[in-house]
Amino acid sequence: MSEGIVLVTGGSRGIGAATATLLAEQGNNVVIVDIAPEPIAGGAILWSAPFDVASESVVVSGIADIEKAHGPISGLVNAAGIFGKMHRLEKVRMEQWDREVNIDLRGTFMVARSVGVRMAQRRHGAIVNVASVAGMTSGPIHAYTAAKAGVIQVTQTLAAEWGRVGVRVNAVSPGFTRTVALEAGIASGAMDKALLERHAAMGRMVEPSEVAQAIAWLLSPASSAVTGINLPVDAGFLAGSTWGAYGGLPQPPAS
Numbered sequence: 127m128s129e130g131i132v133l134v135t136g137g138s139r140g141i142g143a144a145t146a147t148l149l150a151e152q153g154n155n156v157v158i159v160d161i162a163p164e165p166i167a168g169g170a171i172l173w174s175a176p177f178d179v180a181s182e183s184v185v186v187s188g189i190a191d192i193e194k195a196h197g198p199i200s201g202l203v204n205a206a207g208i209f210g211k212m213h214r215l216e217k218v219r220m221e222q223w224d225r226e227v228n229i230d231l232r233g234t235f236m237v238a239r240s241v242g243v244r245m246a247q248r249r250h251g252a253i254v255n256v257a258s259v260a261g262m263t264s265g266p267i268h269a270y271t272a273a274k275a276g277v278i279q280v281t282q283t284l285a286a287e288w289g290r291v292g293v294r295v296n297a298v299s300p301g302f303t304r305t306v307a308l309e310a311g312i313a314s315g316a317m318d319k320a321l322l323e324r325h326a327a328m329g330r331m332v333e334p335s336e337v338a339q340a341i342a343w344l345l346s347p348a349s350s351a352v353t354g355i356n357l358p359v360d361a362g363f364l365a366g367s368t369w370g371a372y373g374g375l376p377q378p379p380a381s
């Protein structure tokens with residue numbers, strides 16, 4: 127249990143909601159913010175004003191107001207984000223590129239900076255940014271992969287910036303994670319569940335609660351010497367995805 131509050135962006139749904147629920151169960155005082163704020167089950171407090179991570183004025187005034195209302199932020203989870211649209215290169219619309227980069231990269235940076243400078247003044251805090259295995263590999267989601275690679279880089283830079291003032295900054299990179307957003311992509315036919323599972327060493331997708339466990343560890347004193355890392359939580363997607371070139375991953379013997 128940490129002193130102060132843990133702020134979770136994108137906390138009304140998906141990985142953010144699973145993380146906020148777990149952190150509250152662990153006894154933390156959790157506040158969630160979202161562009162479409164909705165309460166979640168469990169003990170997390172909802173910040174009811176819409177909080178758009180891509181708006182600098184909303185982020186700067188919102189962080190000040192949240193600390194005024196609920197006390198100092200000692201833990202931050204940057205889970206707000208949107209998926210990349212899959213397009214052939216020629217079809218990438220630059221307005222869509224800007225939207226993905228603005229929310230996923232610029233938004234993550236702005237929230238981390240607004241909260242982190244306050245943590246640095248207090249010489250205490252931990253930040254976890256949600257990146258993606260997409261930021262470590264290539265794919266036809268041009269802006270998203272670039273934005274998520276940027277999140278991994280920003281994480282290291284901020285870890286170096288604040289390492290001597292007691293603020294740790296880390297990233298997690300989920301593989302394909304069974305959130306409503308991903309299920310919708312599968313239902314629409316944009317993604318194929320069997321293909322998503324086939325390339326993971328463990329032959330399955332990741333549960334939001336599994337990403338939440340990794341984030342909770344990176345926020346907790348149990349990871350007190352860990353800063354600047356990017357921890358994949360991907361059911362072995364990175365390990366297994368290149369095996370297609372060699373005929374695919376081995377199938378378990380029939381039991």
Ligand SMILES: NC(=O)c1ccc[n+]([C@@H]2O[C@H](COP(=O)([O-])OP(=O)(O)OC[C@H]3O[C@@H](n4cnc5c(N)ncnc54)[C@H](O)[C@@H]3O)[C@@H](O)[C@H]2O)c1
Pocket residue numbers: 135136137138139140141142159160161162177178179180205206207208209229230233256257258259299300301302303304305306307308
């Ligand atoms: N689900 C996956 O397979 C997967 C894999 C790798 C990385 N991720 C990343 O994890 C994060 C969460 O994804 P998810 O699957 O839980 O998605 P989700 O859509 O279920 O949840 C994202 C939340 O962020 C909020 N949000 C969107 N734009 C926002 C904005 N501008 N300001 C504030 N809140 C905003 C949404 O309202 C939503 O509540 C994203 O950064 C995503 O890129 C997801």
